[in-house]
Amino acid sequence: MIFISIILLILLGASLGALLGWASKALKVEGDPRVDELEAMLPGGQCGQCGEPGCRQAAEAMVKGNLAPTSCPPGGNGLAASIANLLGVEVSNDPDAVPVVAYIDESQCSGCTRCFKACPFDAIVGASKQMHTVISQVCTGCRLCEKACPQGCLSMQAQQVQLNTWQWPKPQTA
Structure with a gap:
């Protein structure tokens, strides 16, 4: 009796695992790979200085064009130039801006x-x-x-x- 219960639980676990594996591939949401690259470039402090709640949301807004590459104060001018290069946009640097x-x-x-x-x-x-x-x-x-x-x-x-x-x-x- 215990042996049959163990076999049933193993079969149930294997079938649910296979169903989840199929669902992860069939229902996958494709995203822009630039968002992941931008998120990796950002400082990751989730400080909110750009107006977004976190760095992931800031990266998504930058890719959509709703947020300027210069909107991350902790990153400074170097990060803004790297973001602009990745997105293919121009950066207007303020000459009076001092870190x-x-x-x-x-x-x-x-x-x-x-x-x-x-x-x-x-x-x-x-x-x-x-x-x-x-x-x-x-x-x-x-x-x-x-x-x-x-x-x-x-x-x-x-x-x-x-x-x-x-x-x-x-x-x-x-």
Whole structure:
């Protein structure tokens, strides 16, 4: 009797597995492969700075043409150029746009932990009731921590030119 029950359960499991396998192939929804490429290029912090709830939705909106390639502040100009290249569109760069990073005035910081809880990139380190600091190499300038700080001790400052952030200046047109 137990042997028959085991055989029936194995047959039931195999038939349901085969049915699910057929359904996954027959009912597959084809998507644009550029969405997956764009999602892989985006920072993945789900910060919402572009106006979309997450990076997947932002990639879908960019492919549809509803969102500009420059709409991801954490990605900066380099990401915008890569996205525009993938989508085959032009990027209008603002010459006055400067990359920014968060800066914490440590003498004013009370250690409330709201800033590093708001940072989707883990660029802020510190402990409760202790001073916090920003890892500038990780900070993307998304400004979420600035909005979360109740003391106002967090500000955005122009990113210092370093070896990995330096860009060749464009020639001036006469």
